[in-house]
Amino acid sequence: VMKRKFAITLALVLSLSLGCTACSSTGESSGASGSGTSASNAPSFNLKLAGIKTEDDPATQAMNRFAEILDQKSDLNITVKTYPNSVLGGSNDMLSGMPTGLTDLFYNTLSCYPWLEGAQKFNAVTAPFLWDSQEEFQAFLDSETAQQWFEEAAQATGVRVLAARGELPPRELTANVPVENADDFSGLKIRTAESALVQETMKKLGATPVVVPLGDLYMALSQGTVDAQENNFITVCNSSLYEVQSYFMQTDYIRDVGAIFISENVWQQMTPEQQSAVKAAAEEAVEYEAGLVEQQMQETMDFLNENMTYVEVDVKSIQDKLGKDFYQELDAAGALWPTGTMDEIMAFKDSYTCLLYTSPSPRDCS
Numbered sequence: 216v217m218k219r220k221f222a223i224t225l226a227l228v229l230s231l232s233l234g235c236t237a238c239s240s241t242g243e244s245s246g247a248s249g250s251g252t253s254a255s256n257a258p259s260f261n262l263k264l265a266g267i268k269t270e271d272d273p274a275t276q277a278m279n280r281f282a283e284i285l286d287q288k289s290d291l292n293i294t295v296k297t298y299p300n301s302v303l304g305g306s307n308d309m310l311s312g313m314p315t316g317l318t319d320l321f322y323n324t325l326s327c328y329p330w331l332e333g334a335q336k337f338n339a340v341t342a343p344f345l346w347d348s349q350e351e352f353q354a355f356l357d358s359e360t361a362q363q364w365f366e367e368a369a370q371a372t373g374v375r376v377l378a379a380r381g382e383l384p385p386r387e388l389t390a391n392v393p394v395e396n397a398d399d400f401s402g403l404k405i406r407t408a409e410s411a412l413v414q415e416t417m418k419k420l421g422a423t424p425v426v427v428p429l430g431d432l433y434m435a436l437s438q439g440t441v442d443a444q445e446n447n448f449i450t451v452c453n454s455s456l457y458e459v460q461s462y463f464m465q466t467d468y469i470r471d472v473g474a475i476f477i478s479e480n481v482w483q484q485m486t487p488e489q490q491s492a493v494k495a496a497a498e499e500a501v502e503y504e505a506g507l508v509e510q511q512m513q514e515t516m517d518f519l520n521e522n523m524t525y526v527e528v529d530v531k532s533i534q535d536k537l538g539k540d541f542y543q544e545l546d547a548a549g550a551l552w553p554t555g556t557m558d559e560i561m562a563f564k565d566s567y568t569c570l571l572y573t574s575p576s577p578r579d580c581s
């Protein structure tokens with residue numbers, strides 16, 4: 216009780232010092248079970264939520280949904296104004312600027328979190344061909360291990376992840392030759408983004424990675440500078456890459472989820488009731504985006520099937536060729552994430568696989 220009283224008092228003091236205006240007393244209960252904190256005692260917040268996507272993008276629609284949810288809860292004393300289309304800056308600028316007040320909230324993907332010093336463990340969750348399914352990936356993000364990572368990163372970076380869920384389009388493969396298994400990567404000149412992790416993966420598979428900016432990719436494919444490329448299928452459509460590639464393969468080799476970030480300074484000023492409501496709104500918003508993306512993906516797959524040839528790829532053969540040693544070698548190097556990070560992921564994967572194949576009566580997986 217003493218801790219809660221102290222936290223609320225501290226939140227009020229900080230809110231006044233940062234320009235937050237406490238609401239006048241109404242005598243009405245906030246309705247949060249077991250708190251006893253009234254809405255009139257909660258600090259007021261006028262928050263900025265920034266994003267990089269255009270107005271009609273599912274991510275921006277989800278940002279607006281987040282703001283609407285909180286706007287409907289007037290007793291929370293929280294209003295949110297959205298700033299899409301990078302009007303407040305690029306992803307790196309907004310993430311790094313959150314502790315200093317450039318923006319209060321940021322909507323993007325979890326994969327951008329490791330750009331901040333102190334969140335590098337999350338580089339490992341985007342390792343190519345690591346996850347067997349989106350369900351396994353999400354189960355890890357919801358696990359005690361990942362939740363501890365989130366808490367540690369919030370303290371280290373000054374930026375907290377409110378929600379990390381909702382399947383987004385995974386990165387896939389297109390090529391001018393069919394790629395059916397791991398052996399077909401041998402000698403393949405494949406365009407990758409400027410990612411050391413992706414480049415090392417392609418080298419391990421026997422391919423030759425070539426960094427090509429997205430804006431130059433169409434020309435590079437049409438001129439044969441590269442034979443293949445890796446992007447999600449929506450990008451393949453939007454960039455007209457189907458015009459210069461014949462085959463598309465659903466590898467799902469890098470997975471990601473929607474994420475809403477909040478300044479830790481702002482988070483610590485909120486009452487427990489406000490924190491709970493903001494977190495719930497964030498989770499609903501990212502799931503809302505995922506629903507919109509799912510509809511878009513179905514339309515995209517229909518379009519690609521009309522304009523390209525689909526090839527079933529043996530993803531297991533790729534995972535086997537990489538092997539666990541590949542991830543452990545990267546882990547031991549400690550350049551992409553702290554040493555030992557992949558050990559924690561592999562321990563989870565082993566436990567998850569055990570439970571998956573022994574349900575509905577799981578055995579001891581120790």
